[in-house]
Amino acid sequence: MENSKDFEKDIAACLTTLQAGGLLLYPTDTIWGIGCDATNPDAVKKVYALKQRAESKSLIVLMADQRDILKYTSQPDLRIFDFLATTHKPTTIIYEGAMGLADNLVNADGTIGIRLVNEPFCRHLIKRFRKPIVSTSANLSGDPSPAIFKDIDSRIKAGVDYVVQYRQDDDSPRQSSAILKWHSNGEVTVIRP
Numbered sequence: 629m630e631n632s633k634d635f636e637k638d639i640a641a642c643l644t645t646l647q648a649g650g651l652l653l654y655p656t657d658t659i660w661g662i663g664c665d666a667t668n669p670d671a672v673k674k675v676y677a678l679k680q681r682a683e684s685k686s687l688i689v690l691m692a693d694q695r696d697i698l699k700y701t702s703q704p705d706l707r708i709f710d711f712l713a714t715t716h717k718p719t720t721i722i723y724e725g726a727m728g729l730a731d732n733l734v735n736a737d738g739t740i741g742i743r744l745v746n747e748p749f750c751r752h753l754i755k756r757f758r759k760p761i762v763s764t765s766a767n768l769s770g771d772p773s774p775a776i777f778k779d780i781d782s783r784i785k786a787g788v789d790y791v792v793q794y795r796q797d798d799d800s801p802r803q804s805s806a807i808l809k810w811h812s813n814g815e816v817t818v819i820r821p
Contacts, residue, residue, distance in 0.1 A: 646664065646761070649674075651663070651787070651790075653784065653791045655749060655794060658805050662675055666759065672762060679769050679784075686740075688720050692745065703725060705814055708721055720807045721810050722739050725738055749794055768781060768783065
């Protein structure tokens, strides 16, 4: 980690922002994301407004541990965890039976996209917050997803309540996650490889 004192300062500021229903601009295991408390419908509404995105277009949720998935989905297929252990690319899984999350975050069919993160900053933040965090690309709807911090539109930076300092200087281009839909019968549909 970079300077651990700065890292801790970012985590503390993020926790304060999340608890107040605010928005974050933060680095994830993939690209920079806009985040909020995934259980707070008012915070989720702010994300849609900032991105100028229709609420019918889903957002994903980041979690730190498998037990979080068991808490926020009903009866997930446990083979998902074996599959995730074999993947090297960050992978978002669309689960059926979302529960305990903001209603305006869950798709009309009851599904939710969840990614377990290993990136140190995200894991630490989620574990300290003790709730899942929304993650959506840090761009206006229809614009390309920025690969690095300096490519993020100034309107996004100005529209959040806290911008994380950690990893702003990291210029290694990152990509969005793979997205798979895991059906209750065990079949898998690849949405984004």
